[in-house]
Amino acid sequence: MSLKIHLNRCKGCGICVAFCPKQVLAVSEVEKVEIVDESKCIKCGQCELRCPDYAIFVEK
Amino acid sequence: MSMEELIDQYFRPGRLPHIWCPGCGHGVVTGCIVKAVDKLALSKDEVAVVSGIGCSSRASGYLDFNTVHSAHGRALPVATGIKLADPKLTVIVVTGDGDATAIGGNHLIHAARRNIDMTVVLYNNSIYGMTGGQYSPMTPVHAKATTAPYGTIERDFNVAELVKAAGATFVARSTSFHAQMTTDLIAKGIAHKGFSLIEVVSACPTSYGRQNKMGGPADMMKWQRDHGVPMVAYEKLSAEDKLIKFPIGLLYEVTDAQEYTEAYEALIAAAKGGK
Ligand SMILES: Cc1ncc(C[n+]2csc(CCOP(=O)(O)OP(=O)(O)O)c2C)c(N)n1
Ligand code: SF4
Numbered sequence: 477m478s479l480k481i482h483l484n485r486c487k488g489c490g491i492c493v494a495f496c497p498k499q500v501l502a503v504s505e506v507e508k509v510e511i512v513d514e515s516k517c518i519k520c521g522q523c524e525l526r527c528p529d530y531a532i533f534v535e536k
Numbered sequence: 537m538s539m540e541e542l543i544d545q546y547f548r549p550g551r552l553p554h555i556w557c558p559g560c561g562h563g564v565v566t567g568c569i570v571k572a573v574d575k576l577a578l579s580k581d582e583v584a585v586v587s588g589i590g591c592s593s594r595a596s597g598y599l600d601f602n603t604v605h606s607a608h609g610r611a612l613p614v615a616t617g618i619k620l621a622d623p624k625l626t627v628i629v630v631t632g633d634g635d636a637t638a639i640g641g642n643h644l645i646h647a648a649r650r651n652i653d654m655t656v657v658l659y660n661n662s663i664y665g666m667t668g669g670q671y672s673p674m675t676p677v678h679a680k681a682t683t684a685p686y687g688t689i690e691r692d693f694n695v696a697e698l699v700k701a702a703g704a705t706f707v708a709r710s711t712s713f714h715a716q717m718t719t720d721l722i723a724k725g726i727a728h729k730g731f732s733l734i735e736v737v738s739a740c741p742t743s744y745g746r747q748n749k750m751g752g753p754a755d756m757m758k759w760q761r762d763h764g765v766p767m768v769a770y771e772k773l774s775a776e777d778k779l780i781k782f783p784i785g786l787l788y789e790v791t792d793a794q795e796y797t798e799a800y801e802a803l804i805a806a807a808k809g810g811k
Contacts, residue, residue: 480540485552489559489741494754507558524539525715526757528563529553533540 478519478535483508485531492523492532501532537574539567546570546580548600556591559753561712561738565659566595568715568736569628572722573601583626586615588635591666592659592738595630609640612647615654623797626726627654633674634664637693641673648702648731652796655725656733658695661740669743680747699733700788706732707788711760712739714784721786730795737764737782 479500488507500517504510509532523532537545543552547570556562573583583601587593589608596603602625606614611629619627636644636658647654663681664670671681671688674695678687696707706728710718718736725732739745739756750756763781765773770783 482552487553487558489753491559491754491757495757526564526713528556528560528567528712528753530539530543530547530563530567531553533538536538 478517479511479514479523480533480535481509481511482531485529487529487531489528491526491528495522495526497522539571542570542574543567546573546600547598551598554598555594557740557742559739559741559756560591560665561661561736561740561756562592562595562659564712564715565592565657565718565736565738566598566630568718569595569630569657569722570599571719572726573626573628575719575723576726578626578726582624583628584615584618585628585630586611586618587630588632588640589666590632590635590664591740592632592661593630593635595659601628609635609638609643611635612640612643612656616647616650616652619652619654619797620800623653623801628726629654629656631656631658632665632672633658633660633662633695634670634672637673637695637698644699645702648699648704648733650796651703651705651730651793653729654731655722655728656731657722657725658733658735659738660695660735661738661744663740663744663747665740665743669740669747675744679744682743682747695733695735696787699731703731703793704733704788705730705790705793706786708733708786709735709737709764709782709784711737711764711784713757713760714764717784724786728789728791730791730793 486508493501498516585596585603587596588611596605670683673693708721741753764784767783767785
């Protein structure tokens with residue numbers, strides 16, 4: 477696992493989804509981030525850098 | 537330290553999730569403050585964070601330093617007292633565009649004039665977020681607000697030029713999209729001895745974004761990416777582009793101006809020496 481998500485902090489704003497260059501993430505029906513395909517993650521850190529809620533981290 | 541460890545270290549335990557709306561830029565800016573403090577290897581006890589009132593000013597309640605959540609517009613006088621009482625402290629003021637330039641506008645120009653050593657991080661979301669989206673002195677002219685349903689006819693402050701003219705010795709601007717630049721500028725502002733102000737263009741999707749049809753949180757961040765232009769490139773823009781874009785980065789710095797607490801300590805020493 478290279479992505480660590482704190483679901484209790486996530487408010488489903490969709491910023492990480494919009495800035496992920498590899499379409500790894502989506503916002504689920506319950507308005508929380510979900511991982512669609514982690515194998516595509518290149519660990520660029522865009523989601524972690526832009527998340528206003530400290531809800532997603534990339535473990536290097 | 538990883539970002540996750542930084543949050544665990546510098547945020548008060550059990551305070552997350554914070555109260556900011558989904559996609560509010562204020563969380564990113566607050567993360568940048570924490571990264572800047574860590575970059576400078578300051579201990580929690582060496583730092584005092586003072587805020588006024590507003591969504592932005594809520595940041596002081598989350599951060600695990602010496603903190604004061606003061607009254608609306610009054611962060612700077614409280615910070616001035618703290619700095620004078622213990623000049624060794626690193627004083628960071630967290631404020632909004634309304635807090636700093638409307639009700640607190642007079643304090644802002646006089647703190648800048650004195651060149652007292654502190655760092656103001658001004659979260660500029662162009663609106664009074666907390667109270668429901670009234671226009672502030674930094675709402676761009678013609679933009680909509682609940683108190684300006686046809687667009688405001690008031691011209692807006694350029695806070696960087698304002699504090700520069702008033703006497704600030706470190707002036708910078710960034711955005712919540714340009715997070716690394718924001719961290720870097722806050723760290724430089726803290727290291728600078730004198731009055732530093734970093735305006736960080738933040739996003740209020742709930743009030744400003746909705747009223748001005750700017751799209752969702754991600755669209756507002758992309759707007760910042762597309763409108764914030766590093767100073768050198770900004771200078772080369774056409775007159776037309778200059779009107780819709782804004783310069784970011786370090787805008788102004790002087791290092792040889794008299795700092796207020798040093799002048800005050802020198803005065804005390806002179807008075808004690810009977811001179
Ligand atoms: C003396 C006083 N007047 C008015 C208010 C109401 N009030 C609370 S927050 C605020 C504006 C905050 O706007 P800003 O500083 O831009 O912060 P934001 O919420 O947008 O982050 C106002 C007018 C108050 N709390 N105290
Ligand atoms: S009202 Fe605006 S500034 Fe306040 S928390 Fe919501 S999005 Fe942020």
